[in-house]
Amino acid sequence: MTIRNMRPSDWEQVSQIYAEGIATGFATFETQIPSYEHWDKSHTDHCRLVAEENETILGWAALSPVSSRCVYGGVGEVSVYIAAQSRGKGVGKMLMQRLITESEQAGYWTLQSGIFPENKASVQLHEQVGFRYIGKRERVGKLHDEWKDNLLFEKRSNVIGTN
Numbered sequence: 001m002t003i004r005n006m007r008p009s010d011w012e013q014v015s016q017i018y019a020e021g022i023a024t025g026f027a028t029f030e031t032q033i034p035s036y037e038h039w040d041k042s043h044t045d046h047c048r049l050v051a052e053e054n055e056t057i058l059g060w061a062a063l064s065p066v067s068s069r070c071v072y073g074g075v076g077e078v079s080v081y082i083a084a085q086s087r088g089k090g091v092g093k094m095l096m097q098r099l100i101t102e103s104e105q106a107g108y109w110t111l112q113s114g115i116f117p118e119n120k121a122s123v124q125l126h127e128q129v130g131f132r133y134i135g136k137r138e139r140v141g142k143l144h145d146e147w148k149d150n151l152l153f154e155k156r157s158n159v160i161g162t163n
Helices: 008-024 036-042 091-105 120-128
Strands: 002-005 048-053 056-065 075-082 110-115 132-143 146-156
Touching: 002 091, 008 036, 008 048, 008 056, 008 075, 048 091, 056 091, 075 091, 091 110, 091 120, 110 120, 110 132, 120 146
Parallel strands: 075 110
Antiparallel strands: 002 048, 048 056, 056 075, 110 146, 132 146
């Protein structure tokens, strides 16, 4: 397995993995796969990764800006999705470790994630790579007419923003 930068030509496989995440009902508030153009505009140009083996994408990770305000320029929101057949095999951990490294190289001092409480695998993954639980946003949004809580996790860089 290799971790590499995502290319626009990966979108077909990336979007299918995204669709699998949407289908779980606890990976995202999204209910439809966006177009590549929409996805591209809502994510940073850098820190877009895929895990690939034998030309098959096993998972992906990317950052979104948390705000358009310049003071939050070093804070990124994490998205990480693993193909159903690749879950539990360390793909997510490899992607996240690389995402952390590349985010620091790009000047990010904080990564954050919002995770549904029932997404135990994502909570465990974030804890394994050094994220800490910040708190819970109760009934922050609706998914299929049901109010959902969101757990906030954060990882502060030991390299960027320390002084």
